[in-house]
Amino acid sequence: xxxxxxxxxxxxxxxxxxxxxxxxxxxxxxxxxxxxxxxxxxxxxxxxxxxxxxxxxxxxxxxxxxxxxxxxxxxxxxxxxxxxxxxxxxxxxxxxxxxxxxxxxxxxxxxxxxxxxxxxxxxxxxxxxxxxxxxxxxxxxxxxxxxxxxxxxxxxxxxxxxxxxxxxxxxxxxxxxxxxxxxxxxxxxxxxxxxxxxxxxxxxxxxxxxxxxxxxxxxxxxxxxxxxxxxxxxxxxxxxxxxxxxxxxxxxxxxxxxxxxxxxxxxxxxxxxxxxxxxxxxxxxxxxxxxxxxxxxxxxxxxxxxxxxxxxxxxxxxxxxxxxxxxxxxxxxxxxxxxxxxxxxxxxxxxxxxxxx
Numbered sequence: 410x411x412x413x414x415x416x417x418x419x420x421x422x423x424x425x426x427x428x429x430x431x432x433x434x435x436x437x438x439x440x441x442x443x444x445x446x447x448x449x450x451x452x453x454x455x456x457x458x459x460x461x462x463x464x465x466x467x468x469x470x471x472x473x474x475x476x477x478x479x480x481x482x483x484x485x486x487x488x489x490x491x492x493x494x495x496x497x498x499x500x501x502x503x504x505x506x507x508x509x510x511x512x513x514x515x516x517x518x519x520x521x522x523x524x525x526x527x528x529x530x531x532x533x534x535x536x537x538x539x540x541x542x543x544x545x546x547x548x549x550x551x552x553x554x555x556x557x558x559x560x561x562x563x564x565x566x567x568x569x570x571x572x573x574x575x576x577x578x579x580x581x582x583x584x585x586x587x588x589x590x591x592x593x594x595x596x597x598x599x600x601x602x603x604x605x606x607x608x609x610x611x612x613x614x615x616x617x618x619x620x621x622x623x624x625x626x627x628x629x630x631x632x633x634x635x636x637x638x639x640x641x642x643x644x645x646x647x648x649x650x651x652x653x654x655x656x657x658x659x660x661x662x663x664x665x666x667x668x669x670x671x672x673x674x675x676x677x678x679x680x681x682x683x684x685x686x687x688x689x690x691x692x693x694x695x696x697x698x699x700x701x702x703x704x705x706x707x708x709x710x711x712x713x714x715x716x717x718x719x720x721x722x723x724x725x726x727x728x729x730x731x732x733x734x735x736x737x738x739x740x741x742x743x744x745x746x747x748x749x750x751x752x753x754x755x756x757x758x759x760x761x762x763x764x765x766x
Contacts, residue, residue: 438457438478438481439457439476439477439478439479439480439481439484440455440456440457440476440477440478441455441456441457441459441462441474441475441476441477441484442454442455442456442474442475442477443455443456443462443463443472443473443474443475444472444473444474444475444566444569445468445470445471445472445473446470446471446569446572446577447469447470447471447577448469448470451569451570451572453566453570459483459484459487462487462491468547469547470547471547471548471549471580471581471584472547472548472549473548473549473550473551473569473584474488474548474549474550474551475550475551475552475553475562476488476550476551476552476553477553477554477555478553478554478555479502479503479505479539479541479552479553479554480503482503485499485502485503485552486499488550492517492543492545492548492550493516494517494543495514498512498514498519498543501519501521501541502541502552505538505539505554506539507521507539507541508521508642509521509522509523509639509640509642509643509645509646510642510646511645511646511647511649511650511653513653513655515655516545516546517543517544517545517657518543518544518585518650518653518655518657518658519541519542519543520541520542520543520544520585520589520646520650521539521540521541521542521646522539522540522542522589522592522643522646523537523538523539523540523592523639523640523643524537524538524539524540524553524560524561524592524595525537525538525595525596525599525636525639526538526595526599527599527602534628534632535599535603535632535635535636537635537639538553538554538555539554540552540553540588540592542585542588542589544581544582544585544657544658545581545657546581546657547580547581548581549581549584549585549588551588561591561592561594561595562588562591564591565584565587565588565591568587579659579661579662580659580662581657582657582658582659582662583659583662583665586662586665586666586669589647589650589669590665590668590669590672593643593669593672593673593676594672596640596676597672597675597676599636600636600676600679600680600683603629603632603633603636603683604679604683606625606629607629607683607686607687607690610622610625610626610629610690611686611690613625614626614690614693614694614697618694618697618698622694623691623694626687626690626691626694627691629683629687630684630687630688630691633680633683633684633687634684636680637677637680637681637684640673640676640677640680641677641680643673644670644673644674644677647666647669647670647673648670650666651663651666651667651670707765711760711765711766714756715752715753715756715757718752718756719749719752719753722745722748722749722752726745
């Protein structure tokens with residue numbers, strides 16, 4: 410079972426605004442890529458050392474700086490110094506247990522989201538990675554916890570590289586929207602995989618429920634709680650982003666933000682539907698186990714009920730009295746078995762008439 414609460418003991422007692430990494434170091438070292446487009450064409454460079462960075466804040470056009478690995482405080486401090494970021498923002502970036510949120514600092518906007526992906530395997534778990542996005546007048550900064558090839562931002566990079574579409578015609582706010590839209594669209598892929606797992610568990614629940622089915626249902630319920638915790642606050646974030654009175658967000662971009670908001674509501678509705686289905690599946694499993702136990706107990710009760718009169722007869726004629734009336738009968742043994750069989754047959758038809766069989 411994955412850990413959902415990260416330890417905060419490293420932060421206890423430190424002054425506010427002290428950047429301390431909370432969470433697992435998911436990358437060996439912090440890697441930075443700088444994408445610049447617009448005036449002056451397109452350029453894409455990757456750096457593994459902060460000493461190689463060019464000064465990009467005042468460059469013409471749109472600049473996107475993506476950092477993989479937030480455990481290196483020197484990287485955060487240099488970016489904070491270069492772009493004038495508040496110490497509390499750097500602290501929140503390093504704290505990977507943040508709730509999705511939106512904060513307007515005037516010169517820039519700070520957004521926290523959760524990027525989701527599934528671990529390999531049939532019983533795949535859903536893992537969340539915190540993504541911090543900072544929107545400035547002509548730049549966007551994004552921070553991911555780990556380096557992962559083919560992340561959800563790949564299509565955005567391709568659209569910028571091809572210099573086609575609105576992303577190359579509009580400002581930095583549209584780039585921030587595109588990153589958020591990529592994260593939200595990936596939620597649908599995660600939920601599709603979860604839906605297939607739920608359908609498989611439903612089929613197994615109807616056909617042959619066993620303790621393994623119960624464990625799978627509990628695992629899916631835990632994943633749904635994890636998804637809800639990661640995604641539910643996002644609708645507030647996007648709504649605040651759309652309604653923000655700031656020159657950083659242009660009017661033509663707000664239409665697209667409302668579209669992302671609609672997608673977020675769809676994701677939340679799907680999560681709630683899956684949670685209800687899993688709760689129903691758990692009730693069905695418990696009912697199936699109870700019914701199966703009742704069937705077993707019914708069979709055992711019927712067998713015991715049939716043998717009660719037979720045991721009585723055997724007990725009566727097994728008594729060691731000398732003057733037992735039927736003891737000297739020539740056909741006494743045969744008569745005993747006839748009575749036994751007649752009793753069993755009579756009880757069988759009685760049970761059938763009462764629809765107990």
